[in-house]
Amino acid sequence: MLPLMMNHPAGFAVFRSGKMEIFSVTDGEVIYEDRCFAPGIPRALLGNSPRHFILPHNILVLRFSNRVVMFDAGNGYYTAPEAGQLQYHLHAAGITPESITDIILTHAHPDHINGLVGTGERLMFPGARIHLSQAEYDFWMSDAPDFSKSKNTVANLLQTQQHIKGILRLLDNQLHLFNSTDALMEGIRPLAAPGHTPGHTLFAINTGEEPFIHMADTCHEDELLFRHPDWGTIFDIDFEQAAQTRRNTLQELADSGQLVFGYHLPAPGFGRVIPEGDGFAWKPQ
Template identity: 30%
Template sequence: MQFGRRQVLAGLGGLALGNVALPSFARTVMHLGDAEVIGLSDGNLVLPAAFFFQGLPQDELDLILSRHNVPRDQLKPPCNLTLLRHEGRIVLFDAGAGPAFMPSAGEIPDSLEAEGLTPGDITHVVFTHAHPDHLWGILDDFDEPVFSQAKLMIGQAEWEYWTDPDTVDTIGAARASFAVGAARRLAAIEGQISLFNGGEEILPGVMAHATPGHTPGHMSFEIRDGSSAVMVGGDAIGNDHVAFERPDWASGADQNADLGARTRMRLLDQLATDDIALLGFHLPHGGLGRVERAADSYQFLPADA
């Protein structure tokens, strides 16, 4: 198993962030036999910290955030998409945020260009889930499919949830726009979509794992060659601080916080026990690293550390 890394700057366009320095992002690479797994930047999100931390034990939370130099007011989680090159296939896991969600995200076309690729070169797009920063990049500024030549794949439970007309009325006001946006985009690409379930090998060497909680049908994907593997974790593990030190805590980012915590604990145990690398969508240093137990919690060891 080999790791490599080079720094690239995400083009953040005209985003105005005052005096805040624009972050840099890592391109990460892992080789599994003749497969190449690459972490590519789609930029970053800008979110209020309360979105993640409201309702948590504040004294212990302050200690964790202080150890990791995490601000209490605003977070800027990176967005790391995964690209798999294997046996003539070029597979993109998630489509990024696209132009309509947040000005600091939506940079995957530039990252693909840096790889010498265009959207037309992508043979498959596999979705972990249908939140805006993972799905909305499937359409361009003119609502035309970006990956028009690709086979698109999403878990059946996730598809059924976001295409259910009742979802917009049950998801809660804060996420109602997510439901409207997902339904519109999934309708636009319905002719390209195929569905699968957890436990299925969806492509050679790629196993789907049901990891619900963040969304009802959230999926992670184990890419394996012999004894070496990496898990494309999506948002099942959302950060490198609270999620690892206190995976049992509920996260405001999860639609079902209790289920999300149970999934997180199970997944972290699997990754540490089976020595599976992790490429997390919102993890630092390009998202690629390993999970190790640390006393009664876990820690994330970036590949470039």
């Protein structure tokens, strides 16, 4: 267990692991319709699952040595006021945008990268190195990305791609592309987890006393996809690959009992994966 230093009602929690401070900072919550999850599954089989899913957006920030490392950047102003609260809560936690040395992107979906750019195309973290997987960059910047394995509409996906392309072009001078075999920095190692997007990446974090895994968008909520990893979401670019990656990842995390951080799981996002029936369950820390 990470020792909790502060759980602040203003939207952040602080933990300590050895000499490292760990912040979980909320960007807010966004409502998604239930059709976004388990596409093609009869609604009756969802049981007591809600008609809408309220997804938190947890931003992980690590402060250690001479670095301040942030994972993902939230929704930006696009979904205000429900989300796009990252800047406010960073300041509440005593973290200035100028102090952030590195931003590691788990993938390039808009709710993870929109917060990098403000109104008027202003860069919100101009001094940070922004790390993104080469596979992710290549896919979204492609002239003809393959959307044939998604359960979303091609029109929606093409619109999303153009949006992502625009943001990545603005960030060009800050981007540092990595491969899944690269060690990004002391104690932070990428783990390729393709399917949700081609370059979707988890991270093994070993800079403190208790290692943990940032599992990014492996599961978007704490019930349905843990119990039924194969049911997936319309946001998965390769639906079948994402389902296999999700099941394999949850099995590995359940077997290891390792501490986990989830981007969309209930704040502050830390917990463990446990086996339950034919699937899994989320046990918050």
